[in-house]
Amino acid sequence: MFESLTQRLSGTIERLRGRGRLTEENIRESLREVRIALLEADVALPVVQALIERIKVRAVGQEVLKSLTPGQALIKVVRDEMSTVMGSAAADLNLNTSPPAVILMAGLQGAGKTTTVGKLAKHLKERRKKKVMVVSADVYRPAAIEQLRTLAEQVGVQFFPSSADQKPEAIVRAAIDDARKSYVDVLLVDTAGRTSIDDAMMAEIKALHAAVDPVETLFVVDAMTGQDAAVTAKHFSEALPLTGVVLTKTDGDARGGAALSVRYITGRPIKFIGVGEKPDGLDVFHPDRIASRILDMGDVLSLVEQVEQQVDQDKAKKLAEKVAKGKKFDLNDMRDQLEQMQNMGGLSGLMDKLPGVGQIPDHVKSQVTGKEVPRMVAIIGSMTLKERRNPALLNGSRRKRIASGAGVTPADVNKLMKQYQQMEKMMGKLGRGGMKGMMRGMKGMMGGRGGMPFR
Structure with a gap:
C-alpha cells in the first residue's frame, strides 16, 4: 500500500530535508507537489484540501521558518497532519x-x-x-456459513452453526x-453483503443491530475501491451507528487513498487493516506509523511487533545459544531463518516497513x-x-544435482551459497560480540548498494 504515493512524496521530501533555509515560495511549491501526489493516490478532494491547508498554516508560521532545520521541520509537520487526518492514534x-x-x-x-x-477472531x-x-447471519449465501466454519477450525475458535432457512435475528440471539x-468473551457476527441503496437489506441489518445491540459495529471495506471506500463507508455510517472501519486488501492497493480519506469523511476511526488471505493478515491501524511509512520513514515499531509475534522464540533462542558457543551456522539454520522470514510475508512483506524503500530504484524493487x-x-x-550440516561438500x-532437484539453475544454487557464506560470517562476528561487523555483514547480505538477494 502507498507505493505510488511514497514514490511521489519521497523525492519532494528528499529535496526539502537538506535545505538550510525555506521561504514561503519554497513551501508553496512543495505543497503543490504534495497536493498532486495525494490526488493521484485517489485521496478524496475535500481531504486533500483540508490537509494542505492545515500543513500550510503550520508551515509558514514560527514552527518551520524559524527552525534551525526548516526542511526537517516541514517534513515533521506533513507527517503530523497526515497522522491527524487518519485519526492521530490507534483506536x-x-x-x-x-x-x-x-x-x-x-x-x-x-x-x-x-x-x-x-x-x-x-x-x-x-x-x-x-x-x-x-x-x-448470511442466510443468502450458504457457502459463507461453511467458509466461516472452516476459518473457525483453522484459527481454533468456537463456531455457532446456522442455516439458510433461519432468520438473522434468531440466529444471533441463539x-x-x-x-x-x-x-465466551467475544461473539463475532458475520452478515450478508449489502449496498446502501438496497432498502430491504439495509432495513434487515438495522433490525439486526437493534435486536442484538452490539458493542462494536465495524464496516469492512475494500481499500482497492479508493475514495469510493470512504463514500460507501459514509453512506453506511448514516444508516448504522458504526464504531469503526476495517480496510481490507490493502496489499493490492498501491495508492492508499482510502486510508487517508475514510476517517476524515466518515468521522469513524480505521481500527484494522487487512493484508492477504492468511488468518494472521490483520494489523491494528496506527495512523502515526502509517504516516511515517507514506513519507518513506519506515515503520520499525510494527516490524518489531511483527517479529515478536511471528518468530519462533524457542528456535531463535537455540540459534543464539549455538552462535554464542562458537558452533558453526549451517544450512539447516539458514532454512529455519528463511522459513521464519516467509511467515512474516517474505522480503516483499518486510520491505514496505523499512525506511528509505522509496529511494530504491523500481528495477531493483521489481526483482522482489x-x-x-x-x-x-x-x-x-x-x-x-550431510550436505546441509557440512556445506563444504x-x-x-553436487550443486548441479541440487539445482535439478529444486527446479532451478546451478547459478541460483551458487547465489544461495554466497548468501549462506555472508550469513555464516555475520553469525560468527555476532558470536564474538562484534555488532558493527554484523551490521556490515547484513548490508552485504542484502546486496550492498541496492542489489537484491535473488533475481
Missing part, C-alpha cells in the same frame, strides 16, 4: 461490557467480511487472550445465549516477487542432511 476495540461482547461486521459483497471475521484469541465464538453458557524465499528453501530442501556436480 482500540471497546470490549468493556458484560460478556459476550458482540461485534457486528457489515459491508458490501466481496469486501472480505468473512475472511476478516476469521482474522479478527485469531487476533482476539492470540493477542488479547479472549475466548471467541463466530456466527454467520448464538448470544450459547456464548453466555459457554463463557515473493518467490525468492520459497525458492531458497526449496534449494536447501534438495540437499542431503558442495562441489560442482
Whole structure:
C-alpha cells in the first residue's frame, strides 16, 4: 500500500530535508507537489484540501521558518497532519461490557467480511487472550456459513452453526445465549453483503443491530475501491451507528487513498487493516506509523511487533545459544531463518516497513516477487542432511544435482551459497560480540548498494 504515493512524496521530501533555509515560495511549491501526489493516490478532494491547508498554516508560521532545520521541520509537520487526518492514534476495540461482547461486521459483497471475521477472531484469541465464538447471519449465501466454519477450525475458535432457512435475528440471539453458557468473551457476527441503496437489506441489518445491540459495529471495506471506500463507508455510517472501519486488501492497493480519506469523511476511526488471505493478515491501524511509512520513514515499531509475534522464540533462542558457543551456522539454520522470514510475508512483506524503500530504484524493487524465499528453501530442501550440516561438500556436480532437484539453475544454487557464506560470517562476528561487523555483514547480505538477494 502507498507505493505510488511514497514514490511521489519521497523525492519532494528528499529535496526539502537538506535545505538550510525555506521561504514561503519554497513551501508553496512543495505543497503543490504534495497536493498532486495525494490526488493521484485517489485521496478524496475535500481531504486533500483540508490537509494542505492545515500543513500550510503550520508551515509558514514560527514552527518551520524559524527552525534551525526548516526542511526537517516541514517534513515533521506533513507527517503530523497526515497522522491527524487518519485519526492521530490507534483506536482500540471497546470490549468493556458484560460478556459476550458482540461485534457486528457489515459491508458490501466481496469486501472480505468473512475472511476478516476469521482474522479478527485469531487476533482476539492470540493477542488479547479472549475466548471467541463466530456466527454467520448470511442466510443468502450458504457457502459463507461453511467458509466461516472452516476459518473457525483453522484459527481454533468456537463456531455457532446456522442455516439458510433461519432468520438473522434468531440466529444471533441463539448464538448470544450459547456464548453466555459457554463463557465466551467475544461473539463475532458475520452478515450478508449489502449496498446502501438496497432498502430491504439495509432495513434487515438495522433490525439486526437493534435486536442484538452490539458493542462494536465495524464496516469492512475494500481499500482497492479508493475514495469510493470512504463514500460507501459514509453512506453506511448514516444508516448504522458504526464504531469503526476495517480496510481490507490493502496489499493490492498501491495508492492508499482510502486510508487517508475514510476517517476524515466518515468521522469513524480505521481500527484494522487487512493484508492477504492468511488468518494472521490483520494489523491494528496506527495512523502515526502509517504516516511515517507514506513519507518513506519506515515503520520499525510494527516490524518489531511483527517479529515478536511471528518468530519462533524457542528456535531463535537455540540459534543464539549455538552462535554464542562458537558452533558453526549451517544450512539447516539458514532454512529455519528463511522459513521464519516467509511467515512474516517474505522480503516483499518486510520491505514496505523499512525506511528509505522509496529511494530504491523500481528495477531493483521489481526483482522482489515473493518467490525468492520459497525458492531458497526449496534449494536447501534438495540437499542431503550431510550436505546441509557440512556445506563444504558442495562441489560442482553436487550443486548441479541440487539445482535439478529444486527446479532451478546451478547459478541460483551458487547465489544461495554466497548468501549462506555472508550469513555464516555475520553469525560468527555476532558470536564474538562484534555488532558493527554484523551490521556490515547484513548490508552485504542484502546486496550492498541496492542489489537484491535473488533475481
